[in-house]
Amino acid sequence: MALVKFDSGHSVSSSKASKAKSGKSASVPLPAFIVGLGLPVVGMSLVLISVIVLWVSQANSPARPTSVEGGVRFQPAKKLQLPVLENVDGSPLTEQTMHGHWTVVNFGYLSCPDVCPVNMAAIHRALTVKEPPSLPDNITVLYVTMDPARDSAEELHDYLSYFDQSYQGATGPVQDIAEFAKNLGTVFMNNDPEPGGFYSLSHNSVLSVLNPEGGLAGQLIGSYDSAKLRKFLIDLTTASPQSK
Numbered sequence: 535m536a537l538v539k540f541d542s543g544h545s546v547s548s549s550k551a552s553k554a555k556s557g558k559s560a561s562v563p564l565p566a567f568i569v570g571l572g573l574p575v576v577g578m579s580l581v582l583i584s585v586i587v588l589w590v591s592q593a594n595s596p597a598r599p600t601s602v603e604g605g606v607r608f609q610p611a612k613k614l615q616l617p618v619l620e621n622v623d624g625s626p627l628t629e630q631t632m633h634g635h636w637t638v639v640n641f642g643y644l645s646c647p648d649v650c651p652v653n654m655a656a657i658h659r660a661l662t663v664k665e666p667p668s669l670p671d672n673i674t675v676l677y678v679t680m681d682p683a684r685d686s687a688e689e690l691h692d693y694l695s696y697f698d699q700s701y702q703g704a705t706g707p708v709q710d711i712a713e714f715a716k717n718l719g720t721v722f723m724n725n726d727p728e729p730g731g732f733y734s735l736s737h738n739s740v741l742s743v744l745n746p747e748g749g750l751a752g753q754l755i756g757s758y759d760s761a762k763l764r765k766f767l768i769d770l771t772t773a774s775p776q777s778k
Contacts, residue, residue, distance in 0.1 A: 604754065605741075605766045607773070611749030614717055617710040619678070622691040622703040627676075632748040636673040636771060639742040641720050643681035643735055644689055653739065658697045659760035660767060669764075670771050672746065675701040680715070680722045680735055682708055718742045719753065743770055 599606040619627040638657055642650030657675055677694055679685040682705045690703035705711075715722065722737035741758065745751040752770045754763065 602769050604762050607752040611745050611751045617713050619704040619706040622687045627704050629748055637676050637744040639676045641678045641680050644685045656760040660764040667768055678704045
């Protein structure tokens with residue numbers, strides 16, 4: 535199904551972030567279940583489940599999606615309930631801290647061998663290209679770890695600082711992260727550990743954009759590059775009154 539792109543679960547040796555973490559003892563992974571739904575993975579496709587989660591997460595919302603630059607825009611923006619997560623500096627990340635600026639929400643994990651770092655690089659490139667039309671000055675990135683057992687706040691801070699000091703990182707109890715992820719149509723699960731104890735995660739790829747009021751303004755689902763993302767963000771932000 536073309537809408538969903540998955541982490542392929544390659545060896546830890548194929549990722550710089552994974553290599554940096556290889557000296558740490560592997561944490562015991564959670565049982566194989568769809569985080570946030572609590573459903574055992576018994577003969578069910580993660581692809582199907584992710585589509586169901588996307589549908590359910592939008593089913594009770596008055597927001598109506600319209601196609602825009604390869605993604606969808608929600609008009610009006612969908613109201614979200616954000617659990618209290620922890621920023622990499624130790625401060626609480628709440629609904630109030632999401633106000634006053636546009637936020638590109640990206641879920642990932644530092645041991646991810648392919649999809650997560652590629653997406654993060656595309657986001658950074660899209661936001662830093664110096665050519666017209668320009669994006670709003672009040673736009674930032676929120677990287678939410680799907681693997682809080684292994685991704686420490688310090689490691690998240692160091693990783694994001696490589697791109698930009700202003701980028702925020704979020705961690706917290708996996709149940710709270712899963713709740714936030716489910717609200718944004720994101721699902722993830724731990725794969726069975728390898729003999730050495732390392733485990734990867736399988737997940738779909740959904741990039742969400744929150745408006746300055748903290749509402750879900752739009753989403754890109756599946757694969758994207760920096761050019762596609764930039765066009766999407768320009769269309770989304772310039773068409774909204776909050777961008778003024």
